[in-house]
Each structure stands twice: as C-alpha cells, then as structure tokens.
Amino acid sequence: MDGIVIWGMFGVLLQFKLLGPLCVLSDDRDITPSAPKLREILALLIVRANQFVSTTDLVDEVWGADPPRSAHVTVQTYIHRLRKSLFPKESGHEPAGLHTGWHGYRLEIAAEAVDKIQFEHMAQQGSAALESGEPGEATELLRHALRLWRGPAMSDVETGELLSAYAVRLEESRLRALEGRIEADLQLGRHRGLVSELKELTMTQPLHEGFHSQLMLALQRCQRRDEALDVYRRFRGRLVEELALEPSPDLQRLHRSMLTETAESRPAPEVPAERVQLVAPAQLPNDIADFTGRAELIGSAVRWLSPAERSDDGLRIVSVMGMPGVGKSTFAVRVAHRLRPAFGDGQFYANLGAAAGAKEVLGQFLRSIGFPGERLPDSVEERATMFRTWSVDRNVLVVLDDVTSDADVQPLLPAGPRCAAVATACSGLQGLAGTHTIDLEPLTGEESLEMLAVIVGRDRIAAERDEARSLVALCGYLPLAVRCIGARLRSVPGWPVRNMRQHLETSNRPLDLLQFNQLDVRARLAGSYRSVPSHAQTAFRLLPTLGASSFTAAEVAVRLDCPAKRAEALLARLVGHGLLRIQKDVVDEGPVRFEFHPIARCYAEELLGGETDATPYLWPIYMRTVLGFRNHA
Structure with a gap:
C-alpha cells in the first residue's frame, strides 16, 4: 500500500498527504487538524520531513514580517497539540514522532508515509527511464507518480511565503512529470490518444511551450498538419502579446519543418473515417413508482445540482451515504430523474460494484455517446480526458452507484461547469470539491407503514394496521427489508400480516425472510x-x-x-x-x-x-x- 507505516496485528497505519488537500490518516481514519495555523505548521513540518525546522521559520511562515510577541510560545503550544493528536503515547507510532531540538522541531516519519516523497521518487525513476530510452517503463512510473495527486498541493492550507514557494515548486514538478509521461507515450506511438488530453492542457497551461510542442507533434502524426500549424500561430501570438517573447529555437524549428513538409514526405493519409454521429445518452435505471418519503432530502439534492439554482459555475456532486439496504440507489435514481430536463446533453449511469473498473465504465460512456470502440484510447487517463473534453461545453449528469472511494469517482466525472454527478456509497466522499453529502437514515415508522401499504395494498394493511406496524419495526424500518416483506405478502394474497409478523419474530434465521427473488438484505450486508x-x-x-x-x-x-x-x-x-x-x-x-x-x-x-x-x-x-x-x- 502507498504511503503506509504498518505496526503489529492491530498496528497503526499512518499517512501524510500534501498533494491535494492536507490530509493525515491514522489507520484510514482522518486525524487532520482543523485549526488553520495548526495545519500550516504541520504542512511545513511534512514538507521538511526528517529535517529540523527552526522556530524562526515556523514563525515567519505563520505570521510573516509582523509576528506577535508571543509567537514563539504560541508555536510551542501548536507543537504540543500536534504531538498530542498525531502521536499519543499509547498509539505505538514510534519511531515516527515529533521531536524537539535546540532550534526547532523535526517530524520523523518513514519516507513511504508521505505522498510527496513517493511522488518525487517515482518521478525521478520515470525521468531516468525516459533518458535511458525505456519509454514503456517511464510511462508506467510517471503515471503511478501522477496518480498520487488529488488536486493542487496543500490547496486547503493558508500558506505563507515558505509554503507558497514550495507549492509552486511542487506544481512545477508535477508538470515536468506530466510532460515526461506524454513524451514517453509519443515515443510509444500513442499520439491519437494524446490529442484530446493535450488540447485540454494547452487550455489550462496557455504559456507552457512543452505541451504546445507535444500537441503539434501529435497532430502532425495524425495527419492534421493544418491544426498543428494553427496551434503554433496561436501560441506565438499569445507569447508575443503577453510576454514580448518569441518561441524557443526548438519550437521554431519544429514549425519550419512542418511548413516545408512536402506531399511526398508526408505519411500516406488514412482512409477517411465514417463521421461519428454523437448522441445524448439516457442511461438512468427506471424510477420506482412506490418510492416513499425523503421529500425534503430530494429537494435539497435537486436544488444543489440544478443549473438553474446555482450562483456559480463548477461541477457539483451529491454524495448519498448510508447503510446497506437504506435506499441509496433508489434515492439517487429518483433525484436524477427529477433533474433529467436540466441535463439534456446526456445522463450517464454506472454501477461500480458490478463494473470491472474505470476503464470499462469510460468505454461504456464514450461508446454510448457515439465514439467507435476501436478508436478509444487504451488507458484510463486518456479515456477520462476524452470524456472531459467532450463534456466541457455540455450539460451532463453522471450517476455512480456503489462507490468505494473518491479514487473510483474522479476519472468518471464530467468537466463542464454546468455538469453534475450523484454518487452512492456506504460512507461519504470527503475529498471531492463541490460535494454536498446526504446521509440517509432508515425510514420513520409512518413512512415504512406507507411503503408497505403501497406495495401490498392499502386495504389489506389498514385491516391489520397494528400488526403491520410491528412488522415494519421488526424490519428496523430499513427500506430494502420492508420491500422484501412486502413482496412476500403480495405474492400470497390473503396471507395475514399477523402470520408474517409471527414468522419473522420467532425465526432463528430472520434474514432468510428478508429476501425475495432479486431482493436480498443479507447479500447487501455481506457486500x-x-x-x-x-x-x-x-x-x-x-x-x-x-x-x-x-x-x-x-x-x-x-x-x-x-x-x-x-x-x-x-x-x-x-x-x-x-x-x-x-x-x-x-x-x-x-x-x-x-x-x-x-x-x-x-x-x-x-x-x-x-x-x-x-x-x-x-x-x-x-x-x-x-x-x-x-x-x-
């Protein structure tokens, strides 16, 4: 496992993450401090892991040129709080720890427990492999390194001069690693799959010459020379206008070689491909007619996701969490159907519990849009870039069911500022920006009774209302359990509710009764x-x-x-x-x-x-x- 220190049978799993929001995990439990200055001090200690950080540097980072008189004492207090929360004596974290020296403090942690150290190590190995003429090894190493990034470095930390400078250096390292990975892919002949990714990169990095050069090469190798020349023209114009500079000699030489390229020297053109007819997918499962309750929560989710209700642009996500059988999937589908008119460019659905992985899901998404399967790139990253590029100017809704982690969701999200996503998980998705979390509880007694009445029949339930009330209580008001019992009663017209209640109450294996055809409470819990x-x-x-x-x-x-x-x-x-x-x-x-x-x-x-x-x-x-x-x- 990446970034983990393991101790004993019931040992401690400790991870420090800077490549994105600041995060400290102890045995996968988030113990990240919430106080802004405490986070800032911790971030600087992690940046300089296993080195002493002087008290003066800590003071300068937190308060700048005008620290209060009590700054040094306050730093001591912060260090005490960090030591108490991160390394309690009984936790068994040693030899990791926060140590005091003559002039400062040292955070002693294993290199493999810090994501930025892992990134730097793998990026160096990848660059060395590229220089040694091993692009296959290089691209794998650099891909693994780049997967450690969850967003801009220390994005939720208030940074002073020291951390701000270090965040810039980390971002430059990320871009170098990304440029190296793309160079390796170009050497491997993967230029077709790189075009959409490089177009997105040149939009987000408009003055990055390396990405523009790589985009020109990829377009040229796809027999799209006119587009490659246009990339150069626009980049040079931007460079001259904003910085009063000309492109580098290398880029100018590449440009001249494309201008002087003769028809004989060009690769033979491919047979013109049949024009792709793009469509608006509508993949949502059927909404259920007997959905009961949750009206306020549905309204909250719809308001959060609806483009008409927003005051800002940006992808919005609703994370639906709750125990197995509580109705997360049906809730997500109900919300999505309410929003269908607002997302006319497409509604996508994937059950990640049943799917083979992000690559297959993205392939399904792209084929449903109209992209031929044989033209899809092979890697997850390239398919994700292709999907984001397609969705950037569209209104798209994505529903992801049975998610296990933020990492499952990230490559499947659309890029458009008016797009939205709904994800269901037993625990919430805490690491994704723009997320509104809804924690589903079991239904109330009255809602459960209403659900049973809709499934079985109102007259039948009204005739044995007290027995029905006891029956849904034995189901724990869990929607899936109530639905199973309701389906059993409906399958045997005239069977008294009292008999079902007695059967469930006296059974030594009550979960046997909480399954019917494809409905199965035990299976959900077992998952x-x-x-x-x-x-x-x-x-x-x-x-x-x-x-x-x-x-x-x-x-x-x-x-x-x-x-x-x-x-x-x-x-x-x-x-x-x-x-x-x-x-x-x-x-x-x-x-x-x-x-x-x-x-x-x-x-x-x-x-x-x-x-x-x-x-x-x-x-x-x-x-x-x-x-x-x-x-x-």
Whole structure:
C-alpha cells in the first residue's frame, strides 16, 4: 500500500498527504487538524520531513514580517497539540514522532508515509527511464507518480511565503512529470490518444511551450498538419502579446519543418473515417413508482445540482451515504430523474460494484455517446480526458452507484461547469470539491407503514394496521427489508400480516425472510462485510457477544484484547462501511457510543452462529434490541 507505516496485528497505519488537500490518516481514519495555523505548521513540518525546522521559520511562515510577541510560545503550544493528536503515547507510532531540538522541531516519519516523497521518487525513476530510452517503463512510473495527486498541493492550507514557494515548486514538478509521461507515450506511438488530453492542457497551461510542442507533434502524426500549424500561430501570438517573447529555437524549428513538409514526405493519409454521429445518452435505471418519503432530502439534492439554482459555475456532486439496504440507489435514481430536463446533453449511469473498473465504465460512456470502440484510447487517463473534453461545453449528469472511494469517482466525472454527478456509497466522499453529502437514515415508522401499504395494498394493511406496524419495526424500518416483506405478502394474497409478523419474530434465521427473488438484505450486508479487513470482520462478529444495545471503544477493547485506540479505529471502519452507526441523542458528555442497526446485528449474530452455533442463544438479545429500537423510533 502507498504511503503506509504498518505496526503489529492491530498496528497503526499512518499517512501524510500534501498533494491535494492536507490530509493525515491514522489507520484510514482522518486525524487532520482543523485549526488553520495548526495545519500550516504541520504542512511545513511534512514538507521538511526528517529535517529540523527552526522556530524562526515556523514563525515567519505563520505570521510573516509582523509576528506577535508571543509567537514563539504560541508555536510551542501548536507543537504540543500536534504531538498530542498525531502521536499519543499509547498509539505505538514510534519511531515516527515529533521531536524537539535546540532550534526547532523535526517530524520523523518513514519516507513511504508521505505522498510527496513517493511522488518525487517515482518521478525521478520515470525521468531516468525516459533518458535511458525505456519509454514503456517511464510511462508506467510517471503515471503511478501522477496518480498520487488529488488536486493542487496543500490547496486547503493558508500558506505563507515558505509554503507558497514550495507549492509552486511542487506544481512545477508535477508538470515536468506530466510532460515526461506524454513524451514517453509519443515515443510509444500513442499520439491519437494524446490529442484530446493535450488540447485540454494547452487550455489550462496557455504559456507552457512543452505541451504546445507535444500537441503539434501529435497532430502532425495524425495527419492534421493544418491544426498543428494553427496551434503554433496561436501560441506565438499569445507569447508575443503577453510576454514580448518569441518561441524557443526548438519550437521554431519544429514549425519550419512542418511548413516545408512536402506531399511526398508526408505519411500516406488514412482512409477517411465514417463521421461519428454523437448522441445524448439516457442511461438512468427506471424510477420506482412506490418510492416513499425523503421529500425534503430530494429537494435539497435537486436544488444543489440544478443549473438553474446555482450562483456559480463548477461541477457539483451529491454524495448519498448510508447503510446497506437504506435506499441509496433508489434515492439517487429518483433525484436524477427529477433533474433529467436540466441535463439534456446526456445522463450517464454506472454501477461500480458490478463494473470491472474505470476503464470499462469510460468505454461504456464514450461508446454510448457515439465514439467507435476501436478508436478509444487504451488507458484510463486518456479515456477520462476524452470524456472531459467532450463534456466541457455540455450539460451532463453522471450517476455512480456503489462507490468505494473518491479514487473510483474522479476519472468518471464530467468537466463542464454546468455538469453534475450523484454518487452512492456506504460512507461519504470527503475529498471531492463541490460535494454536498446526504446521509440517509432508515425510514420513520409512518413512512415504512406507507411503503408497505403501497406495495401490498392499502386495504389489506389498514385491516391489520397494528400488526403491520410491528412488522415494519421488526424490519428496523430499513427500506430494502420492508420491500422484501412486502413482496412476500403480495405474492400470497390473503396471507395475514399477523402470520408474517409471527414468522419473522420467532425465526432463528430472520434474514432468510428478508429476501425475495432479486431482493436480498443479507447479500447487501455481506457486500459491505467483505469489503472490510479480516480483523474488522472478526470484531463485527464478536460485538454481539457484548450483550449491550450500545458500546464504547473502551468496552470493545476489553472484549477484543487490544488498545482502545485500535478498537476505536476498527469501530470507525465498520461505521464507514455501514455496518455500525454512532448512537445519536446521547444526553451525557461521555465517550462516543456505537450501536448496530437491528438488522445488521442480526447479520453479525448469524455469522457468529455459523462458527459457534450460538444464534438461538443470541436471538433473545436481538429481540430486545429490536423492541427497544421500535420503542424509540
């Protein structure tokens, strides 16, 4: 894994990231400081990792030429806060740490734990491979290096003179690596796939001669000499007008060689391709007629994404998060259908849980637009550039279902300032700019009852309203569970609701009843369960043996025989995958308490029962939890 220090069975995973928003992760848990000056000091310490940073430099960075008298003391306070939050004594982070010297402080961390050090190392290796005449190795190394970038370096840090200068140097390094990767691809004959990427780069870097030179070469090799000459003309005009400079001798020579190129010396033209007829895809799944509730949240999502409601230009994203079976996909599809008229240039949909990867999804998107499959570039980056270039002047909506990380989403996003995206995930997407997060909870009791009535029939539910109310409570008000039970009742007309309630209440394997044809609560929970590491799976299975409706990290630590910090990290990971939740409406100021959704608890007990045959013993605990959940819903 990139940027990780590993310690022990329940060890610490520590990462420091500068290539984008500042981020510090401990075992994939975000522990980045929020105070602006604290972030600024931390960023400078990371920039100079394993070197002493003088107190004077820290003061100059934070306060510039006019520091307060207490600046040095304040720096000491900030260092103490950083040391306490990043390297608590019981965490086992040593030998990493924040050390005090005579004149300053040194952040001691492994090189592989810092993304900028990893980037520099791989970029150097890639450049060396290119100089050695190994473009294949060079392009792979440089691609890996560039994937570490999540946005402009330290984009959310208030930077003084030192960090500002370093951010500029990092950006220059990124552009050099990108230029080197494109040069390697040109040497490998990948010029067709580079044209759209280079066009985008020359727009964002209008005075970068290297990218303009590479675009001219790529166009020339595609037998598009007139376009290549036009690139030179526009670049030279901009250079003369803004900087009063002429292009470099190398670029002028390239230009002259194109001007003097004779018809005989040109490569034979390709057979003219059939004109591509581009279309506006409409890929959204069907909206469901019996969708229930969520009206306020749907309105919030529609307002955030609608071009007519915006006061600014820029891609907007809605991240829909929640536990398995809570209705994230149906919510996203309902929102997307409400927005269809506003995104007439195309609505794209991909289920990332079922798809093979970004390359295949982008291929599907581009083919649906009308690009012939045989002309699509091979790499994810080139396909993403092609999609962004197509979408930059269009109104496009992208719906991405079952996302696992920000990295899944990034290459699939359109580029237009009036475009939008909806993504569903068990945990939110925190690293993407312009994101509005909606956390879906189970339905209310009345909403669940209404949903059941729409599926089964209002008269049938009205005749046994109290039994139906108890039935949806046993489902934990989870939409997928209610839908499964509703489908079972609808498949057997006349079967009393009371019988279904009794069957579910007394079953030793209630999840068997929460599946019907393609609807399957257990399968959804299993997907999240399989996505967490084995030690988190073990913790999930053992948590029901605590016999409590809620628990703290300290209580779990005793059961797992591990440090409290480690238990907290495991619980946070389970929360992030929708298998646990943080208890709300706790009156006291005590430690954070975690709890199962009753159906998730049932799944954990079932897994444990498969190992110990303990399900009949644990089922009364589940029933008490369900009844308590129902009484407080």
